[in-house]
Amino acid sequence: MFGLIKRWKALEAKGIMGINRRNADYVLKYNKRHLYPIVDDKIITKERAILAGIHVPELYGIISTEKEIEKFDEIIAGRSDFVIKPAQGAGGDGILVIADRFEGRYKTVSGKIVTQEDIEHQLSSILTGLYSLGGHRDRALIEYRVTPDPIFKSISYEGVPDIRIIVLMGYPVMAMLRLPTRQSNGKANLHQGAIGVGVDLATGLTLRGTWLNNKISKHPDTTNAVDGVQLPNWDGFMKLAAGCYELCGLGYIGVDMVLDQEKGPLILELNARPGLNIQIANDCGLTHRAHAVEARIAEFAKNDVTESVEDRVRFSQQLFGHVKPAEI
Numbered sequence: 001m002f003g004l005i006k007r008w009k010a011l012e013a014k015g016i017m018g019i020n021r022r023n024a025d026y027v028l029k030y031n032k033r034h035l036y037p038i039v040d041d042k043i044i045t046k047e048r049a050i051l052a053g054i055h056v057p058e059l060y061g062i063i064s065t066e067k068e069i070e071k072f073d074e075i076i077a078g079r080s081d082f083v084i085k086p087a088q089g090a091g092g093d094g095i096l097v098i099a100d101r102f103e104g105r106y107k108t109v110s111g112k113i114v115t116q117e118d119i120e121h122q123l124s125s126i127l128t129g130l131y132s133l134g135g136h137r138d139r140a141l142i143e144y145r146v147t148p149d150p151i152f153k154s155i156s157y158e159g160v161p162d163i164r165i166i167v168l169m170g171y172p173v174m175a176m177l178r179l180p181t182r183q184s185n186g187k188a189n190l191h192q193g194a195i196g197v198g199v200d201l202a203t204g205l206t207l208r209g210t211w212l213n214n215k216i217s218k219h220p221d222t223t224n225a226v227d228g229v230q231l232p233n234w235d236g237f238m239k240l241a242a243g244c245y246e247l248c249g250l251g252y253i254g255v256d257m258v259l260d261q262e263k264g265p266l267i268l269e270l271n272a273r274p275g276l277n278i279q280i281a282n283d284c285g286l287t288h289r290a291h292a293v294e295a296r297i298a299e300f301a302k303n304d305v306t307e308s309v310e311d312r313v314r315f316s317q318q319l320f321g322h323v324k325p326a327e328i
Helices: 002-013 019-030 033-040 042-051 066-076 116-127 150-155 234-248 278-282 287-302 309-320
Strands: 059-063 082-086 096-102 105-108 140-143 162-168 171-179 195-199 206-211 214-216 252-260 264-271
Touching: 019 252, 019 287, 033 042, 033 234, 033 264, 042 059, 042 140, 042 234, 042 264, 059 066, 066 116, 066 140, 082 116, 096 116, 105 116, 116 140, 162 234, 162 287, 171 234, 171 278, 171 287, 171 309, 195 278, 206 278, 234 252, 234 264, 234 309, 287 309
Parallel strands: none
Antiparallel strands: 059 140, 082 096, 082 140, 096 105, 162 171, 162 252, 171 195, 195 206, 206 214, 252 264
């Protein structure tokens, strides 16, 4: 018992945030329930992002009813690659990524061949709510397939790596690169076996990673080092993430983004209840950083001053960066 208390105090001193604190002090405090549909429904998120001028993967079409499945061929309009996903899915479930066509059929990114009937069955399953939050009826969206930037080729197994940035009241507080593995079946989902790699907020340099809750320095499939990689256009990612506060109105969110080799940084989705494994990837707790942001907000509130996206990013980079630009 004494050992557990000692360990708990050590984690608290390091600022490690537990799920109860996350829910009580941040999710419930800063995320108003009526705003949840904005982030829980990927179609609503995408539509609002487009109106705000924020870059997202192009939406080819939406299927809302079984009857509309007949419009599938018209929606893809002869395209050879695309993505089908549930509007209210979670954890990457229900997503089908088509990379090419083959002899009247379709080929997934892993090389599996699927038929038109397979795709129609997947669309029907999405509509019934098989993958949605709470099992409610859902809609299927068909969109542009992201092609990862070549920088990820040596440290990722198939799939598309993504970048998550935790944002508190518009201030980025922690970032992580999620890398697909063979075990995760090419998905950037930590619970399914993807790697989480901390990212320095000041520079965009990757730090050491975590895989299945163990610290690692190399990708298990490519055997290449996951640390010391410079992510391109890092300031662009930071500004995109910070701007999502104005986009959705939620104060505590996880912003999931990708780096497309042609279109650059794109927002995939927003999460009102982001997981806490990002702390393991960064070997750092969220609590102290969150307190620093809250103190900053309180200071400016006294004088009725608000900071711009650029100001908020600059503050976070200066205070939370592991590696300062002068040290590189």
